[in-house]
Amino acid sequence: xxxxxxxxxxxxxxxxxxxxxxxxxxxxxxxxxxxxxxxxxxxxxxxxxxxxxxxxxxxxxxxxxxxxxxxxxxxxxxxxxxxxxxxxxxxxxxxxxxxxxxxxxxxxxxxxxxxxxxxxxxxxxxxxxxxxxxxxxxxxxxxxxxxxxxxxxxxxxxxxxxxxxxxxxxxxxxxxxxxxxxxxxxxxxxxxxxxxxxxxxxxxxxxxxxxxxxxxxxxxxxxxxxxxxxxxxxxxxxxxxxxxxxxxxxxxxxxxxxxxxxxxxxxxxxxxxxxxxxxxxxxxxxxxxxxxxxxxxxx
Amino acid sequence: xxxxxxxxxxxxxxxxxxxxxxxxxxxxxxxxxxxxxxxxxxxxxxxxxxxxxxxxxxxxxxxxxxxxxxxxxxxxxxxxxxxxxxxxxxxxxxxxxxxxxxxxxxxxxxxxxxxxxxxxxxxxxxxxxxxxxxxxxxxxxxxxxxxxxxxxxxxxxxxxxxxxxxxxxxxxxxxxxxxxxxxxxxxxxxxxxxxxxxxxxxxxxxxxxxxxxxxxxxxxxxxxxxxxxxxxxxxxxxxxxxxxxxxxxxxxxxxxxxxxxxxxxxxxxxxxxxxxxxxxxxxxxxxxxxxxxxxxxxxxxxxxxxxxxxxxxxxxxxxxxxxxxxxxxxxxxxxxxxxxxxxxxxxxxxxxxxxxxxxxxxxxxx
Numbered sequence: 001x002x003x004x005x006x007x008x009x010x011x012x013x014x015x016x017x018x019x020x021x022x023x024x025x026x027x028x029x030x031x032x033x034x035x036x037x038x039x040x041x042x043x044x045x046x047x048x049x050x051x052x053x054x055x056x057x058x059x060x061x062x063x064x065x066x067x068x069x070x071x072x073x074x075x076x077x078x079x080x081x082x083x084x085x086x087x088x089x090x091x092x093x094x095x096x097x098x099x100x101x102x103x104x105x106x107x108x109x110x111x112x113x114x115x116x117x118x119x120x121x122x123x124x125x126x127x128x129x130x131x132x133x134x135x136x137x138x139x140x141x142x143x144x145x146x147x148x149x150x151x152x153x154x155x156x157x158x159x160x161x162x163x164x165x166x167x168x169x170x171x172x173x174x175x176x177x178x179x180x181x182x183x184x185x186x187x188x189x190x191x192x193x194x195x196x197x198x199x200x201x202x203x204x205x206x207x208x209x210x211x212x213x214x215x216x217x218x219x220x221x222x223x224x225x226x227x228x229x230x231x232x233x234x235x236x237x238x239x240x241x242x243x244x245x246x247x248x249x250x251x252x253x254x255x256x257x258x259x260x261x262x263x264x265x266x267x268x269x270x271x272x273x274x275x276x277x278x279x280x281x282x283x284x285x286x287x288x289x290x291x292x293x294x295x296x297x298x299x
Numbered sequence: 300x301x302x303x304x305x306x307x308x309x310x311x312x313x314x315x316x317x318x319x320x321x322x323x324x325x326x327x328x329x330x331x332x333x334x335x336x337x338x339x340x341x342x343x344x345x346x347x348x349x350x351x352x353x354x355x356x357x358x359x360x361x362x363x364x365x366x367x368x369x370x371x372x373x374x375x376x377x378x379x380x381x382x383x384x385x386x387x388x389x390x391x392x393x394x395x396x397x398x399x400x401x402x403x404x405x406x407x408x409x410x411x412x413x414x415x416x417x418x419x420x421x422x423x424x425x426x427x428x429x430x431x432x433x434x435x436x437x438x439x440x441x442x443x444x445x446x447x448x449x450x451x452x453x454x455x456x457x458x459x460x461x462x463x464x465x466x467x468x469x470x471x472x473x474x475x476x477x478x479x480x481x482x483x484x485x486x487x488x489x490x491x492x493x494x495x496x497x498x499x500x501x502x503x504x505x506x507x508x509x510x511x512x513x514x515x516x517x518x519x520x521x522x523x524x525x526x527x528x529x530x531x532x533x534x535x536x537x538x539x540x541x542x543x544x545x546x547x548x549x550x551x552x553x554x555x556x557x558x559x560x561x562x563x564x565x566x567x568x569x570x571x572x573x574x575x576x577x578x579x580x581x582x583x584x585x586x587x588x589x590x591x592x593x594x595x596x597x598x599x600x601x602x603x604x605x606x607x608x609x610x611x612x613x614x615x616x617x618x619x620x621x622x623x624x625x626x627x628x629x630x631x632x633x634x635x636x637x638x639x640x641x642x643x644x645x646x647x648x649x650x651x652x653x654x655x656x657x658x659x660x661x662x663x664x665x
Contacts, residue, residue: 038426041411041429042425042430045430045527048448048454048523049432051448052447063447065452067457068454068457113327113330114326117323121319121322121326122316122319122323123321132331132334136334136339139342140584141584142586142608144625145612146345146348146625147342147344147345147622150344150348150359151340151341151344154344154359155336166333167336167337169329169333170333170334170336172330199322201322228437229438229439231438231590232590232609235590235609235613236613250440251439251442251590254439254443254591255590264447264450267443267447268444271443271444274439275440278435279436282435283428286424290427290431290531
């Protein structure tokens, strides 16, 4: 037990005993070292984004000479102006908004329909469907790049909004979230409606779905993030410049296909702008997002 | 899951049941059709393409597309030519990526979770937000940021220069990290034993190169962006442990480290398993970063199987080869997931036994 005694004098053990006198151990007991560590780590996580924002307001020479400075010496919005004058960026943004909106709405509808069926409606083959959904979630996404192109091409929806949107509507994880939520709602509510003669869809649409608002919100947030940040599906589904979305456009901008020189302020401004929508949604729905992501991943 | 069904079956008439079954299928049909059409059918089509010589023109099912058997696969695995070399290089690059990212992101996310789960902590929400934020931004935006941070005159090299280190030109530096270490130790060229023989088209000396400097920057990026997500999983698991267990351990005079190692960690085992599995599956699929950042360069040292597969099909119009690489990658992911399952399960038994032995020993000491 001698090791335990020696280790009891170590800082973290002092938190437990909190009887040790002296200023140092008061600092220790109040969680000082933990705070110091947390602050340093938080800086490492936050600073890159602050540097990104400040660089997007710098001139190109300043970005090269003084990459760290958080406050631009020559404050300029030139990068943003060029981005907006370069009309493609607006087009990319519009496409991203269209696709994200339709995908999110579609996923909410289809996920909750399927989730409700799996949770509540007894039908032959339910177990098989459930097992298949699990199997589907296990297939790694990038393996599907070529397969997806093949079927999109075969269906004649390559280079169209249909091809960009419809394949993204298939979302097994969302079905699980909805299913789990519906299972937590008491059956008695539906029973009553059924006795009153309401049909299945009626019960689902006007009674159960409104009660599932929190889960629907989760799907909205996850779908929004997922489809806004989606890249590889759009790479294989389109080549028409008019159908380019933000992720694909900025990726091409970054790898220098559309520009010469380094142009860091311009590229970082493009990245800042495309991050704003997800950042806003994140800060508004923080709590729910953190709970939802943990829940969705645990499936 | 079965209970609601049973409840209703009690009062249900035959026709009512049939109507319900019909409604059930109608409800689930859209998702089943979508998944079938954009997941199941495509995989079958790709399986055919991987044994064909389709060049991307017309339909892969037209009569002028030939069946070539396992030729695409054997060319990649045993051909010895450029296709094999590229595949071997991609596997090597991605292997080092997995080897470093998975343990580091798991350790870091667990560490962050423990730090922000302390019972008395002001500003907990702020720290969680800070650590999680990189996870919600798109991989494209983060890659753009990373290209800037790690450029020759970028932030990282600036910081390194403060401690008089001349930083490399990260994303343009193909030198393998292990090769650099060997160089420092005086081994600059391949020993003949390693240079002579080869595996998947590249020599053993090349296999031992380690991740290139460019790949190392991607490795750091992966750890930066994923640690927040996995931190959430660990936080959720830590909350389930409850304070009374820690209090019991404290009464037993276990110090913080002992409590963590012998009490907390064993209880986190299921979450640890989840995080390692998700990490392993995710890290074999490196694509977005490569597409945005380096396109496989410098000197193919950031080439990954996923990008190689994409490139073979979409840029070189060798669809058979691209599809074959995708299936090989799928096999690799399945293989490593199974291996990891096996390793962890095996060690679980051993460590339970070990733990019990230790507990007995401690009892004895008292």
